Amino acid sequence: MGRSFxxxxxxxxxxxYEVLGLLxxxxxxxVYRVMERGTRIERAAKLFxxxxxxxxxxxxxxxxxxxxxxxCRLPIQxxxxxxxxYRREPVRVLISEFVEGDPLPAFLSRQPGKRLQxxxxxxFLHALATGLAEIHQAGxxxxxLHVQNIIVQRRGLTFELKLLDIFQEDESRVEGRRSDLLxxxxxxxxxxxxxxxxxxxxxxxxxxxxxxxxxxxMERFPTMNQLVKHLEAMDW
Numbered sequence: 001m002g003r004s005f006x007x008x009x010x011x012x013x014x015x016x017y018e019v020l021g022l023l024x025x026x027x028x029x030x031v032y033r034v035m036e037r038g039t040r041i042e043r044a045a046k047l048f049x050x051x052x053x054x055x056x057x058x059x060x061x062x063x064x065x066x067x068x069x070x071x072c073r074l075p076i077q078x079x080x081x082x083x084x085x086y087r088r089e090p091v092r093v094l095i096s097e098f099v100e101g102d103p104l105p106a107f108l109s110r111q112p113g114k115r116l117q118x119x120x121x122x123x124f125l126h127a128l129a130t131g132l133a134e135i136h137q138a139g140x141x142x143x144x145l146h147v148q149n150i151i152v153q154r155r156g157l158t159f160e161l162k163l164l165d166i167f168q169e170d171e172s173r174v175e176g177r178r179s180d181l182l183x184x185x186x187x188x189x190x191x192x193x194x195x196x197x198x199x200x201x202x203x204x205x206x207x208x209x210x211x212x213x214x215x216x217x218m219e220r221f222p223t224m225n226q227l228v229k230h231l232e233a234m235d236w
Contacts, residue, residue, distance in 0.1 A: 005030055005047055005086060012037075013045055013093060014082040026165060028052050033098060042098040043079065050089045059092040065166070066096065069138055074131035074163045099162045101153035108191060115193035118205050125188040125208070126231045127159040132180050133224040141176035142166045145183035147190060181224050185209060185217055204234055 004025070011019045017034035020042070024031050029048040036043055048059045059081070066078035082093040101107075108114055116124060128150070135141060142163060149164040189209045192201060198209065208230070210216040221227040 003049065005091075007032055007047075013047075014084055016082075017043065017045055017095065019045075028058065031164075034095075044076070044096050044098045045082075046094045046096070047084075047086075048092045048094075050086075050091060053092065056092045059094055062166075063094050065140060069135060069140060072131065072134040072138060074128075074135065074161060075166060076162055076164065099151050099153065099164070101151040101160075101162065104147040104150040104152055104187070104191065107152040113193065115197065116191045118192065118202055121188060121192045121205070122231065123157075124159045124161075124191055125184070126228070127161050128184055128187070129224055129228050129231065131161060131163075132184060133228050136177050136180070136224050139173070141173055142180050142183075143176045145180060145187065147187055150187065177224065178218065181221060181227065182214060182217060184224070184227070185221075186212060204236065207234075 007013075007019045007022070007030075009019055009021055013019060013032075013034060016037055018037055020033040020035055022030060023033050023044060029046055029052065032045045032047070034043050034045045035041070046059075046062075048056070053059055063078050063081055066075055069075045070077060076099055077097040078094065079097065080095045082095065084091050084093055108116070132142065144165060145163075149166075151162040151164060153160040153162060185208060189198070189212060192198075192205065198206075201209070207220075208227075210220060221230065
């Protein structure tokens with residue numbers, strides 16, 4: 001099949017979910033915003049390309065991990081599994097919560113200077129790091145953190161975040177957690193304006209970013225928990 005299902009608004013999935021629109025896609029499949037017909041509750045439906053997941057291994061593993069992490073604050077909440085036929089091929093569909101909010105780049109685009117100020121950035125980093133620490137404590141990792149799969153739901157005294165498209169299986173859990181830590185700090189750096197503004201950042205920021213040098217970061221923060229502890233005890 002081609003690399004797009006191309007489902008139009010109004011189409012039904014498994015005779016239960018009405019397609020409202022496309023949310024996004026990747027090498028593994030596409031995610032649609034849908035509405036449950038009986039309750040009128042909006043959900044997200046992830047359809048896996050048959051050629052990328054021929055035995056539904058990835059879909060089932062993804063569902064099991066979301067269920068395992070259901071008490072963690074960052075992952076989306078898994079609801080149900082369905083199977084549909086698309087052009088005579090079986091297609092696995094995972095139904096999850098629909099997350100209100102903006103991808104991090106869209107959120108940043110509305111901020112003064114299109115970036116966070118240091119104090120805001122540290123609050124953002126704390127929200128992201130504490131959520132990832134919960135995932136690590138549960139024995140898992142994200143493995144593919146980038147700005148487009150971080151959803152900012154609300155900002156008051158702190159940030160409420162959700163993560164999309166989680167759990168790649170191409171590295172060990174130890175290395176996966178290290179990647180999460182390095183990506184978390186890289187995203188913090190990007191949210192503050194990146195290299196262009198790094199020289200003028202305060203010492204508390206530079207003590208965390210450490211020039212994005214892997215060895216220096218891992219020496220200072222071997223685990224996500226240690227990054228969280230640092231944030232909660234640092235002096236301004």
